[in-house]
Amino acid sequence: DQQVKQNSPSLSVQEGRISILNCDYTNSMFDYFLWYKKYPAEGPTFLISISSIKDKNEDGRFTVFLNKSAKHLSLHIVPSQPGDSAVYFCAASARRSSGDKLTFGTGTRLAVRP
């Protein structure tokens, strides 16, 4: 049972435009969400997170939106840069019941075209 889903395996965006990566979850116990960026043969790099008590968190070019009623979150990257090309993973945790255990989505490969 895939509790965290990233339905788009890939996304291609022109440099300077907005990249929007989506993530859906099914477990109502999830209360903390994170986005990681990953290059091949490297560990995931933390980008941005959001607690379930918020609906938006912004850090520079990265903004994460959380819609709890729809069990949906999205990562916006504006403006997109070629260096953003990587695989992006959405992750969730149910802190009150499962501590730091992260459940990951399957990833979305972002390609930013110059």
Added chain:
Amino acid sequence: KAGVTQTPRYLIKTRGQQVTLSCSPISGHRSVSWYQQTPGQGLQFLFEYFSETQRNKGNFPGRFSGRQFSNSRSEMNVSTLELGDSALYLCASSHGTSGGGTDTQYFGPGTRLTVL
């Protein structure tokens, strides 16, 4: 501040052997979690250690085990290796004091294990 380090970076073993992987967390972090990444299953949680105690466990067979030392360094062991154990094994560290806070896990570069 130094990041999470994992050793070795690459490892080749044969079926039936056992392997031990090591992880040194970020200084001050007391929680270490282990994940397995494979093309078919993605990133899956193995277990988490906090203050030398296993605090959480994923759905992996008993051949996968771990431990944490008093300095928060952690090791994971896989016994009786199978071909399907070939994967990137990732370690992540955090303060471990989640409880609804904003504790974040930071990942190491991983150990690429190949089982022949």
